[in-house]
Structure formats: C-alpha cells, structure tokens
Amino acid sequence: MAVEQHLEQGVLTLQLHRPDKKNALTRAMYSTLASALDAAQDNPEVRVILLTGGSQCFTSGNDLQDFLQGGALAEDSPVFHFMRALFDCGKPVVAAVAGPAVGIGTTLLLHCDLVYVSADAYLQMPFVTLGLCPEYGSSLILPRLLGMQRANALLLLGEAFSGEQAAVWGLANAALADGPQTLAHARQQALRLAEQPAQALALSRQLLRAEQREALRARIHEEGRLFAERLQSAEARTALLAFLQRRKQAVSC
Ligand code: COA
Secondary structure, three states: OOEEEEEEOOEEEEEEOOHHHOOOEOHHHHHHHHHHHHHHHOOOOOOEEEEEOOOOOOEOOEOHHHHHHOOOOOOOOHHHHHHHHHHOOOOOEEEEEOOEEEOHHHHHHHHOOEEEEEOOOEEEOOOOOOOOOOOOOHHHHHHHHHOHHHHHHHHOOOOOEEHHHHHHHOOOOEEEOOHHHHHHHHHHHHHHHHOOOHHHHHHHHHHHHOOOHHHHHHHHHHHHHHHHHHHOOHHHHHHHHHHHHHHHHHHHO
16 A cells, blocks of 8 residues: 555554555545544544655655656646645644655645654755746745745755754754654654644644634645646646656666
8 A cells, every 4th residue: 555544542553565666646545534534523533644754755746657657737726635634634733744745745744733854864855946936825835934035946956955954944843863763753743733632733723723724725826836837838738748857877787
C-alpha cells in the first residue's frame, strides 16, 4: 500500500510509502489520503491525524509522470479532493517531515496544525521552474508569513530551504536532529493533542483559522484553475519532460 494507515491511542497515522519514487504522490494516493481524511471526520475514535512519509523522505510532490500523462486537472481530480479534505479537516493534523518535501510536500504543511521537521529536511516549491504557478494558498500565505521578498525567492526562483530554516521562519514548530527523532516528537505531540478536550480543541481551531478562511479558499480555487491551465502549456510540458529525461540519462550512465 502506498499510503499506510494505523489508528492507535486516538492518533490516525497516514504514512506515505512509495520509497522507490521518493513518495511521489499519484492520483490513487491522493484519493486514499482524501478518503481517509473524510472518514476521520465521522470516526469518534480518531482524535488527531499524523501525516508522515517516514524517517527518510516526506514526499517529492506530485508524481511528474502523472502530471504528463494524467490529462487535464478537473475540479473533481483527486489532488483537489485531497486539498479540500485537508483544508476542511475537522480534526487536528500534525505533520512529521524528514528528507525531501517538494511542491505540495511543502504547501500542504501550510494547512497542518503542527509541523515538525528534521533539521536537514529539504523543502522546495519549484512551481515556476516547472512552468507552473503557486498552489494550495501558498501565494497568499507565504508573503504574509515571510514577507514579499522571501516569498518571491521561494516561489519565483524555487529556492530550496532546510528544515532548520523552516523552523526559524515559523513554517514549522521545531526542527529535530534527525528523521527518527522528528517522527517520535511529532507522535508525542499528536498524543498530547489527542488528550485535549475534543470540543474545545475543535472550536479553538475554527477561531484560529477564521480570519483568512474564505479569502484562502477562494485563492486555492483560483490557483488550482491557473495551475491546471499551466499544466497544459508548452512551458510546463517541456520542463516536466526535461526532468524525466534527465532521470533516464542518469540511470543509463
Ligand atoms: N515524480 C515522479 N518520480 C519522482 C519524483 C516525482 N515528483 N521525484 C522523484 N522521482 C523518482 C525519480 O525519477 C527517481 O526514479 P528512478 O530511480 O526510477 O529514476 C526516484 O524517484 C529517485 O529520485 P532521485 O531524484 O534520484 O532522488 P534524490 O534523492 O536525488 O532527489 C528529490 C530527491 C525529491 C529532490 C528529486 O527527486 C526531485 O527534485 N524530484 C522532483 C520534485 C518535483 O519537482 N516535484 C513536483 C513539484 S510540483
């Protein structure tokens, strides 16, 4: 299974498991994640969701092969279903990030309640480099959180940054020494959240998110529309093919 699920002590762990492709997300994986998040809403045994890729790699983002071969992205595409399910998730979500967290691997963190990273995690949003555009609210949240210049460097140049840097900037709650420690700490914090009074927790999450909620929902929708358009562009198709071509050459060398 490319997404493993495990419920213990009120914490539902969703673990990406596609190590040969650095946990790149396929349409099937988005669907599984979205269904699991939706099902968690109605399951009183689930108090908290822990999202992780294990101690080596969070995710290399959307599967680039899927981008090339998957056809046009429609409103009901699995990736948009996943984005909506996480955005509207009624239970707190904790992320444990080690290794690469690229593309949606970084932007999804903006919608988690608590984020723990390994100091040497590799975060990057190379949308423009791939001929695409920012997604999942990143064009709204990042300038507010980091200031326009830093957001420009991350989104226009696709500059990569470490887990340590993410914690300094406030994109993560803390940077831990390595992958196993990150997982252990995130799990401990998830268990702490699971012990909080559930109704007070749910209400407080709503209050904390209320201010920019509808503006953010509208931006996510607009970014999604433009992203889907960009995906069909010659710029994007050339960039995606170039990445996959480079991989083939590397393998045959
Ligand atoms: N989609 C599909 N396959 C991917 C992938 C992706 N997003 N990211 C990595 N892979 C595959 C590689 O093609 C390679 O497969 P192969 O061994 O069959 O050739 C395998 O995963 C390992 O990747 P590799 O690049 O060798 O790992 P690395 O540790 O050197 O680098 C990354 C890891 C994540 C930094 C690098 O793979 C990368 O930049 N991937 C693309 C990320 C991306 O652009 N995502 C989309 C953003 S919108």
